[in-house]
Amino acid sequence: xxxxxxxxxxxxxxxxxxxxxxxxxxxxxxxxxxxxxxxxxxxxxxxxxxxxxxxxxxxxxxxxxxxxxxxxxxxxxxxxxxxxxxxxxxxxxxxxxxxxxxxxxxxxxxxxxxxxxxxxxxxxxxxxxxxxxxxxxxxxxxxxxxxxxxxxxxxxxxxxxxxxxxxxxxxxxxxxxxxxxxxxxxxxxxxxxxxxxxxxxxxxxxxxxxxxxxxxxxxxxxxxxxxxxxxxxxxxxxxxxxxxxxxxxxxxxxxxxxxxxxxxxxxxxxxxxxxxxxxxxxxxxxxxxxxxxxxxxxxxxxxxxxxxxxxxxxxxxxxxxxx
Amino acid sequence: xxxxxxxxxxxxxxxxxxxxxxxxxxxxxxxxxxxxxxxxxxxxxxxxxxxxxxxxxxxxxxxxxxxxxxxxxxxxxxxxxxxxxxxxxxxxxxxxxxxxxxxxxxxxxxxxxxxxxxxxxxxxxxxxxxxxxxxxxxxxxxxxxxxxxxxxxxxxxxxxxxxxxxxxxxxxxxxxxxxxxxxxxxxxxxxxxxxxxxxxxxxxxxxxxxxxxxxxxxxxxxxxxxxxxxxxxxxxxxxxxxxxxxxxxxxxxxxxxxxxxxxxxxxxxxxxxxxxxxxxxxxxxxxxxxxxxxxxxxxxxxxxxxxxxxxxxxxxxxxxxxxxxxxxxxxxxxxxxxxxxxxxxxxxxxxxxxxxxxxxxxxxxxxxx
Numbered sequence: 001x002x003x004x005x006x007x008x009x010x011x012x013x014x015x016x017x018x019x020x021x022x023x024x025x026x027x028x029x030x031x032x033x034x035x036x037x038x039x040x041x042x043x044x045x046x047x048x049x050x051x052x053x054x055x056x057x058x059x060x061x062x063x064x065x066x067x068x069x070x071x072x073x074x075x076x077x078x079x080x081x082x083x084x085x086x087x088x089x090x091x092x093x094x095x096x097x098x099x100x101x102x103x104x105x106x107x108x109x110x111x112x113x114x115x116x117x118x119x120x121x122x123x124x125x126x127x128x129x130x131x132x133x134x135x136x137x138x139x140x141x142x143x144x145x146x147x148x149x150x151x152x153x154x155x156x157x158x159x160x161x162x163x164x165x166x167x168x169x170x171x172x173x174x175x176x177x178x179x180x181x182x183x184x185x186x187x188x189x190x191x192x193x194x195x196x197x198x199x200x201x202x203x204x205x206x207x208x209x210x211x212x213x214x215x216x217x218x219x220x221x222x223x224x225x226x227x228x229x230x231x232x233x234x235x236x237x238x239x240x241x242x243x244x245x246x247x248x249x250x251x252x253x254x255x256x257x258x259x260x261x262x263x264x265x266x267x268x269x270x271x272x273x274x275x276x277x278x279x280x281x282x283x284x285x286x287x288x289x290x291x292x293x294x295x296x297x298x299x300x301x302x303x304x305x306x307x308x309x310x311x312x313x314x315x316x317x318x319x320x321x322x323x
Numbered sequence: 324x325x326x327x328x329x330x331x332x333x334x335x336x337x338x339x340x341x342x343x344x345x346x347x348x349x350x351x352x353x354x355x356x357x358x359x360x361x362x363x364x365x366x367x368x369x370x371x372x373x374x375x376x377x378x379x380x381x382x383x384x385x386x387x388x389x390x391x392x393x394x395x396x397x398x399x400x401x402x403x404x405x406x407x408x409x410x411x412x413x414x415x416x417x418x419x420x421x422x423x424x425x426x427x428x429x430x431x432x433x434x435x436x437x438x439x440x441x442x443x444x445x446x447x448x449x450x451x452x453x454x455x456x457x458x459x460x461x462x463x464x465x466x467x468x469x470x471x472x473x474x475x476x477x478x479x480x481x482x483x484x485x486x487x488x489x490x491x492x493x494x495x496x497x498x499x500x501x502x503x504x505x506x507x508x509x510x511x512x513x514x515x516x517x518x519x520x521x522x523x524x525x526x527x528x529x530x531x532x533x534x535x536x537x538x539x540x541x542x543x544x545x546x547x548x549x550x551x552x553x554x555x556x557x558x559x560x561x562x563x564x565x566x567x568x569x570x571x572x573x574x575x576x577x578x579x580x581x582x583x584x585x586x587x588x589x590x591x592x593x594x595x596x597x598x599x600x601x602x603x604x605x606x607x608x609x610x611x612x613x614x615x616x617x618x619x620x621x622x623x624x625x626x627x628x629x630x631x632x633x634x635x636x637x638x639x640x641x642x643x644x645x646x647x648x649x650x651x652x653x654x655x656x657x658x659x660x661x662x663x664x665x666x667x668x669x670x671x672x673x674x675x676x677x678x679x680x681x682x683x684x685x686x687x688x689x690x691x692x
Binding site: 039083087088089090091092093094096097098099100101102103104105107108111112118238241244245248286288289291292295296298299302303304 | 355359407409455456459463465466468469470472473474476477480481483484487488609612615616619651653655656657658659660661662663665666669670671672673674
């Protein structure tokens with residue numbers, strides 16, 4: 001039975017950890033399908049995490065946090081859009097710059113407003129998106145297997161995790177089943193054709209950046225108000241980059257990207273569980289090595305399983321109308 | 324882009340435009356400082372005074388600049404081959420690890436041998452850490468930006484493992500190694516100047532600055548005066564053409580990345596062999612990332628890179644003094660200013676191009692009439 005309990009715990013934390021990854025990866029997906037490479041996901045997440053925690057700490061409402069988090073992330077997405085779309089600047093440099101600016105600005109502001117060494121105050125009770133018990137979770141807990149699955153794994157997550165379940169198919173539907181989505185994908189593959197059809201490339205790409213900003217805002221908000229209880233320095237800890245890797249592993253397609261995120265979430269949950277465990281023969285694995293696991297896995301996956309893949313053809317290339 | 328830059332004289336392109344970008348970054352930083360309730364002009368004067376106002380400050384400025392010369396050259400060399408090496412940070416960490424192994428291997432046998440081993444160890448380990456992502460890019464098509472970022476995280480964990488494990492100072496609690504054996508250190512510039520009878524206050528600036536300048540000259544020679552450098556640049560500008568011309572793109576990718584990793588790895592010479600005399604956890608402090616900005620601001624030319632490195636060195640040293648003088652302003656704010664400089668000077672380098680070109684055209688028309 002202990003083994004089963006382990007599995008349940010692992011599945012539960014996989015879902016928790018995967019939530020921000022999925023949201024950020026879909027943000028990257030929308031941006032890159034529209035032709036804008038965005039390695040600033042990390043910075044946008046961190047900014048949203050800070051803004052959300054700060055707003056929630058001041059107002060006591062996680063909803064105010066969500067609004068602030070999304071607003072911060074969208075602003076940065078528009079800044080990146082301005083550099084990439086209007087200035088035709090280098091998109092990788094811009095993304096890195098945004099990451100560094102946020103890494104400096106967020107603790108500065110946190111210190112200025114809250115005087116807690118670059119953190120925001122601990123959020124308690126209603127100021128967070130707490131665990132939600134789904135209906136009948138307690139009643140069904142005793143039903144063998146399925147009951148445990150429902151009450152232990154599916155029930156008891158925060159609101160944004162459940163929201164992700166809606167947002168992800170919503171985004172996929174938008175990309176593949178709407179006229180707007182068709183145009184968005186077209187602008188990432190062949191902007192000249194979109195332009196020839198009389199549709200504004202610039203406008204579409206900015207719209208994509210706003211959508212990416214919103215999704216990334218959710219990702220950051222869940223970090224500081226759902227999974228954590230406040231903003232801590234560097235709390236995004238490379239999740240933005242892992243999300244990007246998941247998107248590439250998922251070949252810029254929604255379902256494979258989703259599965260890749262869940263895999264990364266699982267590995268991260270696993271490394272948490274492996275810490276301090278005494279293995280037969282090899283003994284305890286040093287914590288630094290278990291911490292490497294998600295990153296090593298990413299490299300292995302990119303090297304071994306993905307192989308040569310085709311990014312959206314125009315991604316990363318600024319569009320110049322007058323050749 | 325080439326057509327617009329032709330309209331500008333070289334000094335406008337490589338001096339005026341970067342300065343305008345820098346000014347814009349400082350303007351935004353000033354607004355943030357003002358928003359924090361401090362006087363931006365006072366802050367600026369503290370920074371300039373701290374970076375250039377006294378001999379020890381100057382020594383620190385050049386000391387930091389040395390780090391940026393190495394990481395800037397590293398980014399630039401890979402960029403000339405068409406690759407984005409975001410792994411400078413990790414390559415510098417592993418280079419520092421190699422340097423430390425080499426130094427302890429030699430022991431206190433002879434200072435000269437230690438230093439030679441240290442240079443080889445740093446460059447070799449840095450190059451090997453860059454080799455894996457380069458190989459994966461060349462042979463498996465793995466996205467080098469992602470793999471080098473992942474290698475930064477892995478390097479950081481690896482360094483942490485060695486510093487709380489095998490390499491930790493005996494009986495120590497901090498993530499740091501034992502002190503390097505006697506003689507395993509680089510001469511300070513003030514000592515060098517003293518040998519010529521010039522007195523200069525003691526400071527951390529050391530002869531790795533000269534090693535960095537030699538590397539800059541070497542990169543210039545390699546890129547613009549050798550066949551290998553020519554092939555490397557062809558691969559960067561047009562891989563198809565390179566392939567048709569019989570140049571192996573994957574060989575050049577691996578070669579350029581390993582040279583790039585070696586340069587980043589040598590950053591440890593300045594930090595560890597020049598100043599700290601031991602290996603510290605996360606001694607790279609983001610210098611590898613700033614190298615991206617240095618390379619872009621220096622227009623990917625060694626001379627420009629040295630000048631841009633000096634600018635960032637001043638920013639670091641001035642920023643440290645600023646944080647000391649005004650308690651509201653902390654190191655984090657300096658990180659933000661660096662980010663803004665990267666944003667304006669690196670990513671938005673064309674921002675002021677159109678207005679400046681227009682200005683020059685108007686002047687030219689007026690002269691003609």
